[in-house]
Amino acid sequence: MGRAPCCDKASVKRGPWSPEEDELLRSYVRSHGAVGNWIALPQKAGLNRCGKSCRLRWLNYLRPDIKHGGYTEQEDLVICSLYNSIGSRWSIIASKLPGRTDNDVKNYWNTKLKKKAMAMHQHQHYNHGHSAGGGRGHAGRGTTISTLQPAPQSQCAGSYMQPSPASASSAVTTASGDGYSFGATATTYSPSHQAQAAQQLAHYNVTAATAPLAEFSPVPTPAAANSWAINMAFVDDMFLPELVGGGEFPSGDLFGGFGPLMLQDSRASSSLQELSACYFPNAQAEMWAAAADVKPPPGAGLCPSLT
DNA sequence: AAAACAATCAACCGCTCATAT
DNA sequence: TATATGAGCGGTTGATTGTTT
Numbered sequence: 001m002g003r004a005p006c007c008d009k010a011s012v013k014r015g016p017w018s019p020e021e022d023e024l025l026r027s028y029v030r031s032h033g034a035v036g037n038w039i040a041l042p043q044k045a046g047l048n049r050c051g052k053s054c055r056l057r058w059l060n061y062l063r064p065d066i067k068h069g070g071y072t073e074q075e076d077l078v079i080c081s082l083y084n085s086i087g088s089r090w091s092i093i094a095s096k097l098p099g100r101t102d103n104d105v106k107n108y109w110n111t112k113l114k115k116k117a118m119a120m121h122q123h124q125h126y127n128h129g130h131s132a133g134g135g136r137g138h139a140g141r142g143t144t145i146s147t148l149q150p151a152p153q154s155q156c157a158g159s160y161m162q163p164s165p166a167s168a169s170s171a172v173t174t175a176s177g178d179g180y181s182f183g184a185t186a187t188t189y190s191p192s193h194q195a196q197a198a199q200q201l202a203h204y205n206v207t208a209a210t211a212p213l214a215e216f217s218p219v220p221t222p223a224a225a226n227s228w229a230i231n232m233a234f235v236d237d238m239f240l241p242e243l244v245g246g247g248e249f250p251s252g253d254l255f256g257g258f259g260p261l262m263l264q265d266s267r268a269s270s271s272l273q274e275l276s277a278c279y280f281p282n283a284q285a286e287m288w289a290a291a292a293d294v295k296p297p298p299g300a301g302l303c304p305s306l307t
Numbered sequence: 308a309a310a311a312c313a314a315t316c317a318a319c320c321g322c323t324c325a326t327a328t
Numbered sequence: 329t330a331t332a333t334g335a336g337c338g339g340t341t342g343a344t345t346g347t348t349t
Contacts (some may be wrong), residue, residue, distance in 0.1 A: 016317070016343085039334060055335075070317095091337060102337075107316050262327070 007039070007050040014050075017057055021047060025054055027061050060103045067099035071108060079105060080117050 013021075017185055028045035035058070039051035047054060060066070071079075075097055082093045090102035090109075097105065 014319075037334075050319090051334085052320095052336095053318075059336095088338065100324075103317080106338075111315055 007042075007052075008049070011048075011052045012042070013048045016051070017061075021049065022062060023056070025058060029058060029062075056103075060101045063101075065099050066101065068104065071113075072086075075100070076113055079109060079113055083109065132184070133272075 017025075024045050024047050025041075028041065029035060032044075035055070037051075038055040039052050041047070041051055042049045045054070048058075067283055079093055082089075082096065088090060088106070090106045093104045094100045094102040
């Protein structure tokens with residue numbers, strides 16, 4: 001037995017909003033400030049709409065600080081990197097992109113960026129073959145990343161073509177994906193790329209200090225197609241330390257350091273996946289709450305097995 | 308010029324989670 | 329503690345627009 005509908009769908013208007021309806025909603029929010037009760041809003045505002053529809057219209061379209069279209073390369077990088085790391089958590093991804101909504105980011109990914117990412121991945125794959133072994137910034141530390149099992153999570157470019165049940169649910173079970181999924185063979189960054197990426201990310205509240213710059217040795221400037229993937233990997237390195245809460249993993253190497261362990265023992269592999277499945281929701285809750293300067297509610301994002 | 312096809316994106320649906328009672 | 333309710337989220341749909349044949 002499902003729950004009762006939030007409104008009488010037969011009696012409320014549906015479909016595209018008219019300019020008059022937009023103005024009614026806009027003026028109501030202007031005069032009343034933050035909406036406390038969206039369900040009650042339509043009647044108060046004189047709208048024959050479902051409250052959920054009003055909320056969606058405001059959040060995705062009428063809010064004054066909304067940006068539409070015109071995604072920058074930097075935004076592409078952030079979206080792809082975060083998708084790769086945390087999956088289709090569009091609200092979280094959108095929260096790192098000022099002026100963007102989850103719906104907008106989601107549409108952008110599904111219609112454009114996914115193809116772009118796939119094209120990049122195929123380019124990488126073509127150029128370097130299977131032996132190259134991903135690398136996403138953590139290779140070169142004794143980890144045979146290319147042989148790792150994919151995490152049960154749809155991945156940016158790498159394995160998103162076969163999304164797992166986990167990715168279809170709101171409960172993301174893991175956010176690994178580090179090391180192989182984008183297929184970038186660039187395991188090191190040139191100083192110029194480091195500087196460029198750091199500059200690009202400055203306005204995403206990411207400080208260069210959070211990136212493990214010192215770990216990367218100079219390499220020849222990659223081809224243009226590789227550059228995008230490298231920058232994405234670099235963005236990932238910017239965000240992943242935040243995602244894992246900084247030093248929560250013993251090796252400080254995210255998942256890369258577990259590679260040999262995973263190869264030796266399938267039980268260890270499954271344990272790692274279970275561990276990652278637990279760690280990331282926690283870290284995310286803390287990270288994003290911190291980013292928003294609000295405290296998460298008690299127990300937010302906690303994996304049941306850790307509580 | 309028109310039909311077919313592809314791409315885009317606003318809106319909807321159903322679900323989970325948090326909170327109030 | 330159980331239940332009801334609203335907010336928020338992610339997946340999907342369908343109308344519209346653009347492009348190709």
